[in-house]
Amino acid sequence: MTAPKLADALATAQVVFDKATLEAAIERMAGEIRPAYDDGEVPLYITVMNGGLPFAAQLAFALGERGLDLEFDYLHATRYRGQTSGSGLAWLHRPATSMQGRKVLLADDILDEGHTLLAVRHWCEDQGAAEVRIAVLAEKVHDRCVEGICADHVGVRVPDAYVFGYGMDYYEQGRNLPAIYALGD
Ligand SMILES: O=P(O)(O)OC[C@H]1O[C@H](OP(=O)(O)OP(=O)(O)O)[C@H](O)[C@@H]1O
Numbered sequence: 001m002t003a004p005k006l007a008d009a010l011a012t013a014q015v016v017f018d019k020a021t022l023e024a025a026i027e028r029m030a031g032e033i034r035p036a037y038d039d040g041e042v043p044l045y046i047t048v049m050n051g052g053l054p055f056a057a058q059l060a061f062a063l064g065e066r067g068l069d070l071e072f073d074y075l076h077a078t079r080y081r082g083q084t085s086g087s088g089l090a091w092l093h094r095p096a097t098s099m100q101g102r103k104v105l106l107a108d109d110i111l112d113e114g115h116t117l118l119a120v121r122h123w124c125e126d127q128g129a130a131e132v133r134i135a136v137l138a139e140k141v142h143d144r145c146v147e148g149i150c151a152d153h154v155g156v157r158v159p160d161a162y163v164f165g166y167g168m169d170y171y172e173q174g175r176n177l178p179a180i181y182a183l184g185d
């Protein structure tokens with residue numbers, strides 16, 4: 001099946017957050033997160049691929065500017081697989097670094113229904129993480145979120161529509177758009 005075209009989606013999509021607003025939100029988040037690591041322990045910074053990549057990079061620099069060192073690793077768990085609705089979670093890569101006794105900071109693009117980050121957080125806890133903190137660029141506002149998950153740090157709240165850009169894909173396209181768009185009707 002050929003994927004719907006990004007250009008067609010952009011023709012009717014709305015910009016919900018532009019680049020300047022997102023950059024400011026990430027700076028604010030870094031300011032909020034920094035004091036959680038004042039004890040000098042280096043957190044294990046886990047990027048949730050693929051969508052979390054641009055946000056995680058920007059947040060890492062903003063934390064570095066505030067004097068916080070991070071140890072990097074990543075995981076890839078996906079339940080949308082290039083589609084606009086989710087199904088079962090598939091783990092494509094697990095971090096190689098031991099989490100035993102570590103403070104883990106997860107960076108992802110979006111908390112939508114919460115299944116992905118709930119499973120990821122449980123996995124980190126099962127691996128012996130001493131603490132798991134979650135930072136997401138966007139949280140979707142609706143009442144379908146699973147019980148037992150919330151983000152500790154949120155950049156922006158997005159409406160209940162399929163969103164893309166700034167790491168998030170439209171059929172694996174548009175991840176490097178420097179704004180968040182909501183898909184039109
Ligand atoms: O809260 P949920 O409803 O579980 O959805 C959020 C997850 O979905 C997206 O990942 P996706 O499965 O699209 O994988 P990708 O990052 O590789 O695109 C996104 O990056 C989050 O990890």
Ligand code: HPA
Binds near residue numbers: 110163
């Ligand atoms: O609205 C979304 N857009 C992109 N990826 C997603 N993963 C969960 N929800 C979304």
